Amino acid sequence: TAIHRADYQAPAWWIDTVDLTFDLDPAKTRVLNKMRVRRNPEVPAQPLRLDGDELNLARVLVNGAGTSFKMDGDQLVLENLPEGHEPVELEIFTTCAPAKNTKLMGLYVSEDTFFTQCEAEGFRRITYFLDRPDVMAMYTVTLRASKTQYPVLLSNGNLVESGELEDGRHFAKWVDPHKKPSYLFALVAGKLVAREQKIKSRAGKNHLLQVFVRPGDLEKTEHAMNSLMHSIAWDEARFGLSLDLDRFMIVATSDFNMGAMENKGLNIFNTKYVLASQATATDTDYANIESVVGHEYFHNWTGDRVTCRDWFQLSLKEGLTVFRDQEFSMDMAGTASARAVKRIDDVRVLRTVQFPEDAGPMAHPVRPDSYIEINNFYTVTIYEKGAEVVRMQHNLVGREGFAKGMKLYFERHDGQAVTCDDFSQAIADANPGSPLAQHLQQFRRWYSQAGTPHLKATGRYDAAAQTYTLTLAQSCAPTAGQSEKLPFVIPVQMGLLTAGGQEIALQLQGEDAGQVANSRMLVVTEAEQSFVFTNVPEAPVPSLLRAFSAPVVLEHDFSDADLLTLLAHDSDPFNQWEASQRLGLRIALNAINAGASDADLLPASFVQAMRSVLRDDRLDPSFKDLVLTLPSESYIAEQLAEVDPQRVHAVREAMQLQLAIALQADWEATWEAHRDTGAYQPDHVSAGRRALAGRALSMLCLNAVNTGDTVWPGKAYQRCKDAGNMTDRTAALSALIYSASPLTEQALKRFHAMFQHDALVLDKWFALQGGAGDRSGNVLPAVKALMKHPDFQIKNPNRARSLIFSYCSNPGAFHRTDAAGYVFWSERVIEIDGFNPQVAARLARVLDRWKKLAEPYRTAAREAIARVAAKPDLSNDVREVVTRALAD
Numbered sequence: 001t002a003i004h005r006a007d008y009q010a011p012a013w014w015i016d017t018v019d020l021t022f023d024l025d026p027a028k029t030r031v032l033n034k035m036r037v038r039r040n041p042e043v044p045a046q047p048l049r050l051d052g053d054e055l056n057l058a059r060v061l062v063n064g065a066g067t068s069f070k071m072d073g074d075q076l077v078l079e080n081l082p083e084g085h086e087p088v089e090l091e092i093f094t095t096c097a098p099a100k101n102t103k104l105m106g107l108y109v110s111e112d113t114f115f116t117q118c119e120a121e122g123f124r125r126i127t128y129f130l131d132r133p134d135v136m137a138m139y140t141v142t143l144r145a146s147k148t149q150y151p152v153l154l155s156n157g158n159l160v161e162s163g164e165l166e167d168g169r170h171f172a173k174w175v176d177p178h179k180k181p182s183y184l185f186a187l188v189a190g191k192l193v194a195r196e197q198k199i200k201s202r203a204g205k206n207h208l209l210q211v212f213v214r215p216g217d218l219e220k221t222e223h224a225m226n227s228l229m230h231s232i233a234w235d236e237a238r239f240g241l242s243l244d245l246d247r248f249m250i251v252a253t254s255d256f257n258m259g260a261m262e263n264k265g266l267n268i269f270n271t272k273y274v275l276a277s278q279a280t281a282t283d284t285d286y287a288n289i290e291s292v293v294g295h296e297y298f299h300n301w302t303g304d305r306v307t308c309r310d311w312f313q314l315s316l317k318e319g320l321t322v323f324r325d326q327e328f329s330m331d332m333a334g335t336a337s338a339r340a341v342k343r344i345d346d347v348r349v350l351r352t353v354q355f356p357e358d359a360g361p362m363a364h365p366v367r368p369d370s371y372i373e374i375n376n377f378y379t380v381t382i383y384e385k386g387a388e389v390v391r392m393q394h395n396l397v398g399r400e401g402f403a404k405g406m407k408l409y410f411e412r413h414d415g416q417a418v419t420c421d422d423f424s425q426a427i428a429d430a431n432p433g434s435p436l437a438q439h440l441q442q443f444r445r446w447y448s449q450a451g452t453p454h455l456k457a458t459g460r461y462d463a464a465a466q467t468y469t470l471t472l473a474q475s476c477a478p479t480a481g482q483s484e485k486l487p488f489v490i491p492v493q494m495g496l497l498t499a500g501g502q503e504i505a506l507q508l509q510g511e512d513a514g515q516v517a518n519s520r521m522l523v524v525t526e527a528e529q530s531f532v533f534t535n536v537p538e539a540p541v542p543s544l545l546r547a548f549s550a551p552v553v554l555e556h557d558f559s560d561a562d563l564l565t566l567l568a569h570d571s572d573p574f575n576q577w578e579a580s581q582r583l584g585l586r587i588a589l590n591a592i593n594a595g596a597s598d599a600d601l602l603p604a605s606f607v608q609a610m611r612s613v614l615r616d617d618r619l620d621p622s623f624k625d626l627v628l629t630l631p632s633e634s635y636i637a638e639q640l641a642e643v644d645p646q647r648v649h650a651v652r653e654a655m656q657l658q659l660a661i662a663l664q665a666d667w668e669a670t671w672e673a674h675r676d677t678g679a680y681q682p683d684h685v686s687a688g689r690r691a692l693a694g695r696a697l698s699m700l701c702l703n704a705v706n707t708g709d710t711v712w713p714g715k716a717y718q719r720c721k722d723a724g725n726m727t728d729r730t731a732a733l734s735a736l737i738y739s740a741s742p743l744t745e746q747a748l749k750r751f752h753a754m755f756q757h758d759a760l761v762l763d764k765w766f767a768l769q770g771g772a773g774d775r776s777g778n779v780l781p782a783v784k785a786l787m788k789h790p791d792f793q794i795k796n797p798n799r800a801r802s803l804i805f806s807y808c809s810n811p812g813a814f815h816r817t818d819a820a821g822y823v824f825w826s827e828r829v830i831e832i833d834g835f836n837p838q839v840a841a842r843l844a845r846v847l848d849r850w851k852k853l854a855e856p857y858r859t860a861a862r863e864a865i866a867r868v869a870a871k872p873d874l875s876n877d878v879r880e881v882v883t884r885a886l887a888d
């Protein structure tokens with residue numbers, strides 16, 4: 001049954017303190033929960049209803065005496081608590097079975113170590129509680145366990161006592177000095193070792209930082225620790241926010257449903273976002289670790305100190321914290337070009353994953369109005385679009401203004417559980433007179449209306465008057481439950497270029513000349529609005545939505561010449577890249593729509609533009625790599641009313657091959673100039689060199705298939721064997737796989753033999769095969785065979801994702817005319833749902849856009865979804881996804 005935002009009610013009871021004692025045992029853990037509760041005087045008297053899930057209840061005491069209680073579904077209901085406003089002492093004794101907890105929510109065991117995951121509603125799987133974020137309590141936690149098996153015992157806050165118990169057991173007592181909601185509770189117990197670092201904050205306080213991993217992984221924690229120290233320094237410098245704990249811990253586990261979790265003072269991470277060495281992790285891994293460590297650390301303020309009133313407000317903490325981690329990564333990257341590359345990466349995720357979500361059956365506002373299973377709403381809309389909504393507020397008040405707004409937000413709400421409206425109110429109130437303050441009510445539509453707005457730009461140049469009129473018209477397609485959309489507030493950063501690529505000084509009619517600049521922000525608030533620029537010497541090429549200043553689809557009738565001008569000359573690197581993507585997309589869409597042969601798709605002007613980029617020594621290699629990346633199949637598919645995925649695949653592959661052939665000499669020169677990246681450093685510049693070298697190698701191997709040449713595949717094989725780092729090694733291996741070289745099998749064997757003891761590298765090995773090019777329909781049989789490989793474990797989320805998710809998001813291999821890909825998908829969704837609904841529901845989303853598919857795919861996809869939906873004992877998680885997918 002659905003839960004609605006409009007039904008929010010303050011809790012009838014508060015929980016002030018919690019004292020938990022755990023006797024840890026994998027088969028049966030005993031949990032003694034002593035709480036001090038009191039009635040919320042602002043709410044009419046009601047029974048206390050505590051949430052629970054898969055608990056065994058042994059005893060309930062009220063003020064030390066037995067009491068009557070009843071069960072209502074999963075809730076424990078106490079109707080006869082003393083009246084009045086005096087606090088009541090409640091004691092609840094339960095047991096649970098962590099070793100059998102395959103959902104990885106609540107308390108579970110991974111590799112003989114206890115971990116917890118409580119967000120969003122996992123704490124109720126540990127003890128009965130008011131498991132909602134607006135109930136904040138002070139926690140004291142005592143852990144007891146076998147000393148030999150669980151030498152390290154961790155929980156939130158400060159260690160205040162520890163010692164020996166009888167029978168080889170020991171204990172540790174932790175007190176968290178900050179009150180917190182239950183979703184931020186954590187414990188860890190097992191055989192772990194830690195990298196430690198003592199730091200002094202700006203304010204002169206001492207802190208102990210620890211990164212806990214399994215013995216043997218310690219040398220892979222340096223980058224995570226460095227990332228943590230950088231995060232701490234950055235939050236102090238940029239926002240004046242300091243670490244508020246004596247001790248800050250990160251613990252890594254290889255069984256984790258998502259990336260990481262910001263439990264107060266005890267962040268728990270997927271090993272994928274902690275462990276790195278040059279031999280085992282790629283540049284992307286290094287960058288992701290920095291960003292996720294930053295993300296979880298930044299939650300300490302945006303999430304933990306100020307949390308969400310209810311789960312509909314999830315983006316309050318997630319959108320804001322993603323914005324903060326994006327800014328952190330940009331500030332760490334340094335140069336303007338490196339910042340732009342990060343921005344482009346983020347926008348690519350938004351467009352290829354969030355835009356489709358916003359147009360599909362799971363579309364929801366950044367602040368949803370209802371949900372069935374909250375776990376299904378940890379989405380790219382809440383996270384990435386939420387971050388864009390925060391970014392627009394930042395853009396509308398400026399960098400300084402935003403810092404002032406954040407300060408006011410914490411002055412008003414520190415220690416509280418609040419709403420998205422509270423956030424935007426603070427940013428606006430700190431900046432009176434700003435466009436955000438002027439249009440705050442309207443701006444909030446970004447939180448309430450789902451769907452991606454389209455912004456149509458038309459320009460008219462009047463040569464006699466030397467004016468250029470830019471008209472911007474916005475619209476947004478209906479989404480489920482929202483047929484009419486009202487206009488959004490859209491900040492449009494823009495400039496005008498001459499045909500020769502010179503920036504034109506921008507002067508809006510009616511404004512004085514003092515305000516002239518080459519780039520400025522227009523604020524669109526109407527359905528249609530015109531801006532008149534004066535003193536425009538020639539018909540300009542507009543550069544609109546610079547740095548992607550709003551999460552919209554910009555439509556403008558650019559000529560090819562306009563796009564080539566922007567690609568070559570725009571002062572905004574984002575729009576330079578954007579021009580290359582528009583050119584590529586145009587070629588792909590024309591070819592798909594024409595249905596003609598796929599020979600000679602690339603016009604000479606396009607090839608020449610790509611060549612100029614490759615040869616331009618002033619450009620950053622990572623930027624070149626992005627320009628030379630054709631729009632993805634899913635991005636191309638989104639532009640089509642009806643999608644034949646094999647046609648999209650064939651056209652993109654043909655374009656890719658032509659790029660390989662036409663630029664053969666340049667790829668060779670690029671390879672020669674970039675292949676030696678020196679001693680490994682994960683910095684932006686050397687990572688960019690490796691990325692470009694990898695692309696060149698891949699193009700050269702692709703061309704080799706065409707010419708029958710064996711030299712380049714031979715070089716790739718050699719590099720796969722000898723590379724000094726994982727980035728070069730996987731780039732070489734994927735070049736072999738992508739070009740279906742006969743050396744592939746041997747290279748895969750070697751790679752496996754070298755890394756068979758490293759789980760994260762094996763994940764890459766599986767993922768490369770699930771994501772392989774499908775020249776003869778051979779990927780699915782290979783994936784099925786790999787599921788029987790001794791190293792494949794479906795219950796490990798990383799491993800399941802590496803093979804199954806990689807395959808199901810590999811369009812050329814997954815969308816088969818014989819429907820076998822969809823059948824495989826439905827079987828895996830059902831299989832995984834049997835033990836881990838959260839992971840299953842993610843996989844279920846792969847077919848979200850089935851209605852856009854052409855026949856025979858469409859019917860086959862519907863049947864596969866219906867097969868899943870027909871399963872009687874489906875989890876809420878998967879049921880919500882497939883029900884929405886099938887609804888009209």
Ligand code: ARG
Pocket residue numbers: 119120258260261262295296318375378
């Ligand atoms: N708050 C965590 C983060 O973004 C993610 C928690 C995801 N929880 C879930 N049930 N999916 O850092």
Ligand code: ZN
Pocket residue numbers: 295299317318321
């Ligand atoms: Zn987060």
